[in-house]
Amino acid sequence: MFLDEFNSPAGERVCISAEQASRFAKGIAGDYNPIHNPDARRFCVPGDLLFALVLARFGLSQRMDFRFLNMVGGGTPLCFQEGEDGLIRVCDDNGKCYLEVERSGETTRDEAVVEAFTRCYVAFSGKNFPHYLKPLMEEKGVMFNPRRPLVIYDSMGFALDRLDGLVPELALDRSSLEVNGKRGDCLLEFRIQSAGASVGSGSKKLVVSGLCDYDSTAMDEIVTDFYRLKAAYEA
Numbered sequence: 001m002f003l004d005e006f007n008s009p010a011g012e013r014v015c016i017s018a019e020q021a022s023r024f025a026k027g028i029a030g031d032y033n034p035i036h037n038p039d040a041r042r043f044c045v046p047g048d049l050l051f052a053l054v055l056a057r058f059g060l061s062q063r064m065d066f067r068f069l070n071m072v073g074g075g076t077p078l079c080f081q082e083g084e085d086g087l088i089r090v091c092d093d094n095g096k097c098y099l100e101v102e103r104s105g106e107t108t109r110d111e112a113v114v115e116a117f118t119r120c121y122v123a124f125s126g127k128n129f130p131h132y133l134k135p136l137m138e139e140k141g142v143m144f145n146p147r148r149p150l151v152i153y154d155s156m157g158f159a160l161d162r163l164d165g166l167v168p169e170l171a172l173d174r175s176s177l178e179v180n181g182k183r184g185d186c187l188l189e190f191r192i193q194s195a196g197a198s199v200g201s202g203s204k205k206l207v208v209s210g211l212c213d214y215d216s217t218a219m220d221e222i223v224t225d226f227y228r229l230k231a232a233y234e235a
Contacts, residue, residue: 001056001111001115002115002119003049003052003053003056005020005023006020006021006023006024006028006049006052007020007049007053008020010077013077013078013079013093014053014077014078014079014080015075015076015077015078016045016049016072016074016075016076016078017074017075018038018043018074018075019038019074021036021038021043021044021045021046021049021074022036022037022038024046024048024049024052025046025048025049025126026230026233027233028048028052028119028122028123028126029046029048029122029123029125029126030123030126030127030230031046031048031125031126031128032226032229032230032233033129033149033151034149035150035151038074042071042150043073043074044071044072044073045071045073045074045076046153047066047068047099047153048122048125048126048153050090050098050099051066051099051118051121051122051156052118052122053080053090054066054080054088054090054099054101055114055117055118056114056118057080058080058082058088058101058103058107059107059108059109059114060107060108060109060113060114060117060163061104061105061106061107062104062105062106062107062159062160062161062162063103063104063105063157063158063159063160064101064102064103064157064158065101065102065103065155065156065157066099066100066101066155066156066157067099067100067101067154067155068098068099068152068153068154068155069097069098069099069100070096070097070098071098071152072090072098076092077092077093078090078091078092078098079091079092079093086102086103087100087101087102088100088101088102088103089101105160106163107163108166113163113166116166116167116168117166117168120168120169120170121158121168121170123170124170124171124172125156125204128151128188128206129151129226130222130223130226132172132175132186132188133151133177133186133206133208134219134223136175136176136177136186137177137184137208137214137219138214138216138219139177140177140179140184140214141213141214142179142184142211142212142213142214143212143213143214143215143218143219144208144209144210144211144212145210145211145212146215146218146219146221146222148210149222150208150209150210151206151207151208151209152206152207152208152209153204153206154185154205154206154207155204155205156202156203156204156205157202157203158190158192158200158201158202158203159200159201159202160192160200161198161199161200162199165194165195166194166199167194167195168192168193168194168199169192169193169194170190170191170193171190171191171193172188172189172190173189173190173191173201174187174189175187175188175189177208179211181211182209182210182211182212183207183208183209183211184207184208184211185205185206185207185208186205186206186207186208187203187204187205188203188204188205188206189201189202189203190202190203190204
């Protein structure tokens with residue numbers, strides 16, 4: 001499985017080291033958010049890696065909703081389980097829940113389909129910044145604190161008309177940013193296509209904390225640093 005290098009079994013649990021999480025963020029998602037750097041003070045495992053592991057373990061369902069409840073630190077033993085209420089939960093040994101998933105409809109465990117959908121969504125999701133967020137923040141005249149940029153994955157969900165013969169492609173449909181004081185709620189709505197035909201839609205919600213006035217010079221420096229890190233990693 002393509003996810004094997006990004007997690008390690010620990011008995012019935014799964015551990016994700018900071019290095020594994022960072023490699024996934026950069027190598028699979030193209031996500032250079034500093035919060036995923038192994039040496040980050042507030043390091044956390046990418047939500048998209050938890051998303052990918054859920055699909056690998058439980059399959060791809062027609063309708064799925066993911067709620068990210070807490071940030072996962074590096075090396076935390078995690079249990080992936082489906083409760084009697086039908087919800088999938090990712091928890092640690094102390095019962096702290098990090099991710100809750102609701103699903104319905106048909107489910108496929110076809111590894112090729114699951115991997116294709118996972119890679120497709122994660123590649124889309126990894127473009128949060130600067131691709132999607134920068135123009136929204138510029139339009140609203142706000143930005144995250146350039147010294148402590150914090151963008152948190154809140155939730156995502158999607159609905160598929162069918163699973164058979166799925167060769168998925170995702171594209172941004174609409175985006176919006178609602179500003180409430182120093183907090184911004186960003187909604188990214190996407191469409192899902194297969195072989196040129198529409199097969200579903202979904203959305204992703206992000207929370208941007210510590211908003212301040214937009215500073216084009218500071219933002220340009222952040223974007224330049226993003227592409228510098230990307231070029232260094234790809235080299």
